[in-house]
Amino acid sequence: MYQSLESIILDIPTIRPHKMSVATMQKQTLVLVKITTHDGIVGWGEATTIGGLSYGEESPESIKTNLDTYFAPLLTGLKGEPNIAQTMQMIDKHIMGNRFAKCAVQTALFDILGKKLNLPVSELLGGRLRDELPVLWVLASGDTEKDIAEAKKMIEVKRHNFFKLKIGSRSVEEDVEHVVAIKKALGKEVSIRVDVNRAWSEMQCIKGIQALQDGGIDLIEQPCAIHDVELLARLTERFDVAIMADEAVMCPTNAYKLAKNHCANVFAVKIEQAGGLMEACQIATIAKVAGIDLYGGTMLEGAVGTIASAHAFSTFDNLAYGTELFAPLLLTEEILSKPLVYENFTLKVPTGAGLGIDLNENKIDNLRRA
Ligand code: MUC
């Protein structure tokens, strides 16, 4: 039923350097997956990471190698007409880990099924509860005045009205000063969150979170190491400001352990970290029954991963902290024939079949890594 699986690496410069505690990005490297069926239906998926190997355990190059060497023969060698769950179960039997690559393949299979049935992916996942998602902007130039000007412009043009700041690469004092100055300049009405990307020790967490809480910050994302879930639990217990687990959430099994041990007030759900769209929805259910709020996260994917995430997040009952599905706007090149619709502080979830997007394959050919 599947004739081919092709993986494509694209390097696209960002509109400005994007500074995080784990890496400074001048470009983003997208890994796209194109699956073609014997009857000519094409499905797309994406397996993109951040800063080579500095964020996760899969790099763009390892993802491509594993897709080409291991996933492609399994998929094209399938007999009969297995459904998506059966296909992913077969892949799981033969391939350990590789959640980003698995997510890309699963996304492409959903895109194909949606095109066959003339239904959006959101409906195949159970059905959307909203047609648009609130989207924040990440202020990560590293310069306080530039960040304030960027935020004011975003509010003025009605693109984003809440913001996340990437911190953790400077001293706690410098970071707090930077964040609180931005909060003061933007005012009470504008929600400001921070992402420490696991940079702080316990003492730095206590000092930093207390000062950020006092400064009116709304959410503290992944302040400490991934493995230190006991510290996450202590911080959640100690502070009033919401503590969010991001890198620590990963797959449904981890999400369950975090929920059981009261390690966070909020989960950042990422389809790639989860290992797929179905797994992201399972994490949302775990959060719901545990009374944990949700936030729609990103691995700074391009249009394909972003819109796949949007379909999944549109099915979430309680998306209390909105989403960060802004990354296509951070890139200097458009790979769709019609760009995604960002308006009125939201991203519209497409209503067309499958992912509901149309890729510009000429553009992709021009951008692909040789
Ligand atoms: C992360 O850790 O949240 C999401 C937005 C951003 O700027 O970085 C990513 C990763």
Ligand code: MG
């Ligand atoms: Mg994060």
